[in-house]
Amino acid sequence: MDWYIILAATIKIVVFVFLVTLPLVAMSVWAERRVSAAIQDRVGPNRVGPAGLLQPVADGIKFLLKEDFTPNHVRKSFYWLAPALTMIPSLLTCAVIPFGSQLFGEKMVIADLDVGPLFVFAVASLTVYGIVLAGWASNSKYPFLGSVRSTSQMISYEISLGLSIVPLLMIYGELNLGRIVMEQAQNGWALLPLWGEGLSVKGWLLAVPLFISFIVFTTSMFAETNRLPFDLPECETELVAGYHTEYSSMKFALFFLGEYAAMIIGSGLAVTLFFGGWSLPFGWLTPESLDAEVPFWHGLIHIGVFFGKVILFIIFFIAVRWTLPRFRYDQLMKLGWVVFFELALANVILTALLLMWLK
């Protein structure tokens, strides 16, 4: 029944990536503008469609119709390659994130890999190449400086990002995101061990290193996605627009979308690892095991819960962006290499000691 597997995978890819994630990207741009407006006591875009909901469509049409200008002084091949290289890895990482339990007996994850988080980090780190190429091929000073900053920042924070989830993997003894979520659904979310086996001294003790790793993970995620407290690659005050200064029309939009897609996937990963993915709190509507039959409407609720959590996380991202000022570059590097790297390492050891002691 090979064709059945291929068909199911294709449907999942089309629906999850192109019908859910990409519109979610567009909607998060709208949400960003509306929430920032509300924070600054403004109204924000409210003209196109009800409450301005169709604004992303208008923006998309605008981007498509704009002149696609390629400056004379650029390396054309790399210049054209760069936007795709930032957009594609962000979407590729969708593959391993479980966005629901089951629907029609089919697991709601595109690829049920046993190395989920590793795959995400490996593929997500490819976005660096897009940014490097964009800065280098643009052949002008601001994009160059922006891409240099971005590269060093992403490389630095990838270390703490990877290390920060090691305690979590140690505790669950698992690299399959689907099984991690199942574990959390039955025994309490990583950060809220309030039911199942989690509701014990052991569960609460283990929540301490998990909380530390959550903070390190989230902060590194901000740095990885070039969001505001760490948006040095594109800070308008110094670098015009950073690595995409020379880009226009849809190529610029691809950078923009790639950034937001990375943010959504980051939120999805954070939700999956720390907030129990698609599961409801207190083990409500949780299936017996991963392979157990899940009623149709339970499956729908699980998908809804997952995207609800992701949207809440995105709003958190946005709120933080409009709250914090930008870090200075040396502070950023110091925070990454001196604080978070050590903190993540110490956290691994702390978790190991706790696990040994509690065994």
Next chain:
Amino acid sequence: MAIVVKRPKLKWYEQLYLPALAKGLRVTMGHFFNLLSGKTKVTMQYPEEKWDANLPEYYRGAPALVTDEQQRERCVACQLCEFICPPRAITIKPEEIPSEDRWAKVEKRPKTFDINMIRCIYCGLCEEVCPEQAIYLRKDYAITGTSREEMIHDKQKLYEIGGVREGLVNKWNKLK
């Protein structure tokens, strides 16, 4: 002499940065929810809501010509407004009033009276200079058009905006 700025010594929990984040989020989210619940008053939603009812008496909108209570056009084509208009938006061609006309004793009236609204700066000098109290700045402010020709107000359009003004108006009162 250079001034050395003393940096405050941060306590350990202040150096953690997270309490500051929570504080900042409380401020921004406070603004956010105040706006959502309608506690914060935001800007007027212009095309739907307008401020027309609250425009002051001395508001300087589009200049327009007025007729008096006997339907006589007040303008006598003295061309003072054309002369004083800083951006030279006004163009007047005077003509003689034929002797059989009821107002023949007035002698002159404008044959054409054009105000180029692309040039007009709404300064109100035409209104101040007019000895006959014939030109006034009304409260119309949304003067738009899709071509340059449309933006030139001719005599008919100016009387349409201006309408009738009865009696003498003390233009140089306190408000002016």
